[in-house]
Each structure stands twice: as structure tokens, then as C-alpha cells.
Amino acid sequence: GEYTLSFLSWATSIIALMLAGISWIFDRMVLLRLERMSEDVKRIGESANTKSRVRKLNGQDELASLSNGINGMLDRIEDSQYELQLEKDRAQVTLEGIADAVITSNEAGFVLYMNAAAERLTGVDLSEVKTKTLWSLFRLMAEDKTTPVNSTWLTDSYSVLEEVILERADGAEFVIRKSASPLYDSDGNTFAIVTVLHDVTMLRNLSNQLSFQARHDQLTGLINRYEFDRKTQIAIDDAATENRIHCLAYIDLDQFKIVNDTCGHMAGDVLLKQLSNHIKAKVRSSDTLARLGGDEFALLLMGCDLDKAQEIIESLLQVVREYRFTFDDKVFKIGASVGLTEISPSHNLTLSELLSTVDSACYTAKEEGGNRIHVYRSDDKDIKEHNNQLEWVSRIHLGLEKKQFVLYIQRMESLTAGAELHCELLIRMQAMDGSYYPPGYFLPAAERYHLMPIIDRWVVGEALSIIARKGASFPYVCAINLSGQTLSEEGFLEYVIEQIKLHKVNTSRICFEITETSVIANLNKARQFMHALREIGCRFSLDDFGSGLSSFAYLKNLEVDFLKIDGMFVKAIVNNKIDRAMVESINNVGHVMGLHTIAEFAENNEIINILKEIGVDYAQGYGVAKPELFE
Numbered sequence: 001g002e003y004t005l006s007f008l009s010w011a012t013s014i015i016a017l018m019l020a021g022i023s024w025i026f027d028r029m030v031l032l033r034l035e036r037m038s039e040d041v042k043r044i045g046e047s048a049n050t051k052s053r054v055r056k057l058n059g060q061d062e063l064a065s066l067s068n069g070i071n072g073m074l075d076r077i078e079d080s081q082y083e084l085q086l087e088k089d090r091a092q093v094t095l096e097g098i099a100d101a102v103i104t105s106n107e108a109g110f111v112l113y114m115n116a117a118a119e120r121l122t123g124v125d126l127s128e129v130k131t132k133t134l135w136s137l138f139r140l141m142a143e144d145k146t147t148p149v150n151s152t153w154l155t156d157s158y159s160v161l162e163e164v165i166l167e168r169a170d171g172a173e174f175v176i177r178k179s180a181s182p183l184y185d186s187d188g189n190t191f192a193i194v195t196v197l198h199d200v201t202m203l204r205n206l207s208n209q210l211s212f213q214a215r216h217d218q219l220t221g222l223i224n225r226y227e228f229d230r231k232t233q234i235a236i237d238d239a240a241t242e243n244r245i246h247c248l249a250y251i252d253l254d255q256f257k258i259v260n261d262t263c264g265h266m267a268g269d270v271l272l273k274q275l276s277n278h279i280k281a282k283v284r285s286s287d288t289l290a291r292l293g294g295d296e297f298a299l300l301l302m303g304c305d306l307d308k309a310q311e312i313i314e315s316l317l318q319v320v321r322e323y324r325f326t327f328d329d330k331v332f333k334i335g336a337s338v339g340l341t342e343i344s345p346s347h348n349l350t351l352s353e354l355l356s357t358v359d360s361a362c363y364t365a366k367e368e369g370g371n372r373i374h375v376y377r378s379d380d381k382d383i384k385e386h387n388n389q390l391e392w393v394s395r396i397h398l399g400l401e402k403k404q405f406v407l408y409i410q411r412m413e414s415l416t417a418g419a420e421l422h423c424e425l426l427i428r429m430q431a432m433d434g435s436y437y438p439p440g441y442f443l444p445a446a447e448r449y450h451l452m453p454i455i456d457r458w459v460v461g462e463a464l465s466i467i468a469r470k471g472a473s474f475p476y477v478c479a480i481n482l483s484g485q486t487l488s489e490e491g492f493l494e495y496v497i498e499q500i501k502l503h504k505v506n507t508s509r510i511c512f513e514i515t516e517t518s519v520i521a522n523l524n525k526a527r528q529f530m531h532a533l534r535e536i537g538c539r540f541s542l543d544d545f546g547s548g549l550s551s552f553a554y555l556k557n558l559e560v561d562f563l564k565i566d567g568m569f570v571k572a573i574v575n576n577k578i579d580r581a582m583v584e585s586i587n588n589v590g591h592v593m594g595l596h597t598i599a600e601f602a603e604n605n606e607i608i609n610i611l612k613e614i615g616v617d618y619a620q621g622y623g624v625a626k627p628e629l630f631e
Helices: 003-048 064-097 116-122 199-214 224-243 256-263 264-284 305-321 350-369 387-403 439-448 454-471 492-503 516-521 523-535 549-553 575-591 604-612
Strands: 102-103 112-114 139-141 163-167 173-184 190-199 244-252 288-293 297-303 324-327 330-333 338-344 373-375 404-413 423-430 477-480 510-515 537-546 562-565 594-601
Touching: 112 116, 112 604, 116 190, 116 516, 173 199, 173 594, 190 256, 190 492, 199 224, 224 244, 224 288, 224 297, 224 338, 244 305, 244 350, 244 387, 256 264, 256 324, 256 330, 264 288, 288 338, 297 305, 305 338, 338 350, 350 373, 387 423, 387 439, 387 454, 423 439, 423 454, 439 454, 454 477, 454 492, 454 516, 477 537, 492 523, 510 516, 510 523, 516 523, 562 575, 575 594, 575 604
Parallel strands: 338 373, 423 477, 477 510, 510 537, 537 562, 562 594
Antiparallel strands: 102 112, 102 190, 139 163, 163 173, 173 190, 244 297, 244 338, 288 297, 324 330, 404 423
């Protein structure tokens, strides 16, 4: 019995030893595998190389599963990093490719990033500015170029100041707009600010140029009728409120038509430019000289009574009398008729009434032989109020009654292959001797005395009648001019639709032409009128584009098909780079908006060839075709 117990005790000890050995070996193997896995993880962590993996452990145990899990996690991390790098590369390419300057700065203002456009705008490289603040790179000024702008404007998301002047270290200046957006961390705290700077220098220059053109006469550089009327209204208001006296003069050249008829319009332009410079040199700095159109000028004399005004005007008349115009070996002597009136607190005249009285005085001076001053006074028996204008009013009524109005057609040239044929209808009035007055003779009176709706009704009815009679043999898209007065006249839209139905005219052949300034003055009614006629197939052309205010801003809100580039830009494009740039800009904007462009004043082949180079769709002018009777 004792032997048996001894054996069992010994066997138990042996088994225990064996189990302990097996356990030790197993633990050792686990530890070795853990150490190996730990080394791999440490190696991957130190190298930050997500392409490395832990060595695969054989078996089905938890360590083998863990090694597989770690490798799977590393696979996913590598895929995510690849996607992140791809997105980063895309963002980098986008930032470097955009035209706007993008600058990222931290809260202290130090620059973290600049794209290529920002480097070009600021004139510094990113490598040079990483230790500099954003506001140390350049100087900011208000538009007056004297008032400094706080640099925090660059990172202020809520600044009311839209545009500032950016002055670089090298002195170069740019007009810029900005947008600033903060970047937030996961806790919602701002850690950086992205500032985007948009260089609007070219747009501002173009806007200033358009604004200048809208207020000034292209040929002489003097202010035009629109701006002169505005300044005259200011003088009227000042006389009434401040009890001051000013004077107004109309100046009409006496022998200008002889120069035009003898030497042509180019010579007339040279004369006007030279003479206006001579007169301007003698005008006081406090006074305003304007060209109203043709050979008509006006002078506003501030703080000046009639006696003093007569002295000043007489000295100007002497300049005109002494001036000699030479062209093609011909010498011309020029005179001027001047109408002069007072802007007085006691007169209480409206702008229209004042302009009419001084125009009448000028007309009287010309009737009395010209080359003299005629002063309008309220008790002046020699002047019949509104004499010239009223005479034309009477002629217009008689002309309509006696059927003395006729239509002329002026064909346009298509500058692109396969385009539709276009023409414009122009009105003329027959004189007693059988010749025809151009519209410049009678339309000003018609405009002033609100007769344009009557004339436009006749034009629409006559034009549609002739087009219907010609039928298929008339291949043109025909432009019919309408005035701003007519656009706002009650019942005119219904009349046009009635005439279209009466004559059964193909509406795709009808294009109503309206001036930019008339549309702006009657915007809502003009848009309603245009929309209604476009609904039945008619088209619209915007005439004299570029001569009004805020042209581009209004254009995007109008339903037009054709854009007529103002002739004042076109006629000088051969030698004037600014005018050519204006034509190119207007043409480009028109094409971007899907409009066809028409250039007026295409007076010769040189101009037409440049218009072709620019890509203008149609040319109109004496270089293409002169107006012919439309019957």
C-alpha cells in the first residue's frame, strides 16, 4: 500500500513538472510573439511609414487575429492618407490656378500660406513672408488715396468698406475687394483666417471710363448735354435757395455748315476740337463750358450778373472771330450767335423753360445776322418765346397732315459668315424745295414738345405697311427706332400689336431699336413693353450702348437681342487704343450674354476691318451703305 502511494505521489509530481514546463513554454511562445508584434508596432510608429506592416502570426489565436487586425487598420489608414493627399493636391492646384489672391494667416496675423496670385498681387514670395504679419506686406488706403485704412480690414468679415486701394512696397497700386472667413478647430475655436483679395482695378478703370464717357463729349472732352443740364439745375436751385444770380449762354457757330459741306465731317470735327480748346482757355475756372451736340455749345457762368456775363461772352466771341480754320489749303472764318439769359431767384423758371428761353435768344441772335449776343429778358419784345421750337412743332403737324414724312433704309454689313441680313429705318421730312430734312432738324423739337409718340406711330404703321407689301422679297431683319417718350405712352403697345396683326408681318423680321438712356429713364415700362412684344416674336436692339450710366448693370436686366455699340467709340478705333478697348469690352460682354453686336459709324474700310478683327457681328455706317429711300 505504501509503495502504491509513493508511486502516485511521484507520478503526480512528474505530471505537475511537465505541466509547468508546458505552461512555461507556452507563455514563452506568447511572450516572443508579443515582443515581435511590439517591435513591429514600434518600428511602424517611429518611421510613420503606413506602408509597413506587422509580421503575420500563424495560428487561430487572439494574437494572430490581433496582428491581422493591426494590418487591416494600417491598410485603411494608408487608403485614407492617399485620399487626403489627393484632396490636398486638388485643393493646391485649385488655389494656385484661381485668379484671386488667397492668403491664410493665424490669429496673430502671421502668414501661413499664399497662392501664386497673392504673390503676384503683393509682390512678395511665400518663402519671404512666413515670419511676417499680413498687414506688414502692403499699405491700405481709402479711395481718396490719402485716408489710411486699418489693416484689420483684411481679416474683418463684417467690414462695411467694400473696396480699398492696396499700395505695394514698390509703389504699385491696386483697387481690391476682399472676403475673409475664419477657420475653426474641432472645439469651435478660430485658429486661422482665409482672406481672398479680388483685384478690381481694371473693372474700376473701365467703370470710370464709362462714367466719364457718359458725362463728356467724346470729340472735345467738354461735358455733354446730360451733365450740363444737371449742373444748370443745380444753379437754378442755388439761385432760389441762396438768393444768387447766375447766367446761362447758348453758343451756335455761324459758318460751321459751310466747312462740313465743303470739306466733310472730318474737317468739321477738327474745327470743333480746335475751337473748343481756344474757348475753354478763356473760360473762368468757376464756369462750365459744354458741347450740346453738332456746333452748339453752352456756358454756365456762376455768381455772375448779366453785365459781367456780357463782358465774358464778348471776349469769347472775339476769340471765335479771330480764329481761322485751315483745311486742304482752304481758310475759313468762323462766327458765333449767342443767346444769353439770367438765372435769377425772381424768375422761378423750370430747367426746360430756362433752356427754351436761352435757345430762343440764340435763335434770335442768328436771325439778326449772327456773330452777336442777344440777351433774353422777361420784358424783351423782340423774342417770341420758343420761336424756333414752336416753328418746328407747326411744321411737324403740317408734315404729318400733308404726308411729308418718308422712311429711308440703311443696310448693315454682316461681319460673320451665314448671319441674317439687317437694316435700320430712318425718318426724313420733305422741305418746300423737295429736299429732305434729316431727323436732327425736327426731332429735338418733337422730343421737347412730346410729339415723338405721334411720329413713332406713323413710323411703325408706315414701316409695317411697306414690309408687308415687299413680302418675301424683303430679306432683312428691320430695325425700327422708338423714343423713350413712346415707350411710356399709354396704348402704344396695343397699337403696335394691332398693326402687326393688320399687316400680317413676320414678327421675326421686326426689331425695335431703343436707346440705352431712354430705357434707363423708363426702365419698368420699357421692360414691360419689350417683354410683351418678345412674346409674339419681335426682337429688340439697344442703341448707343456705352453712352449712359451704369451700362453693364442695366444690360443684364434687359431682354434684348442686339447691342449697338455707340458710334463715339467706333469712329476713332483706328488710332485710339482706349476707344478700341471700349469696343472690345462691350463686344465681349454682349457675346457672353448671348447678344449680337452692331457697330455704328463704320465710316471706312479701315474701321470695318478692325471691327472684323474684334469679332463684332455687324457694321453700320457710310463705309457700308448710305441711307436710301424706302418705298
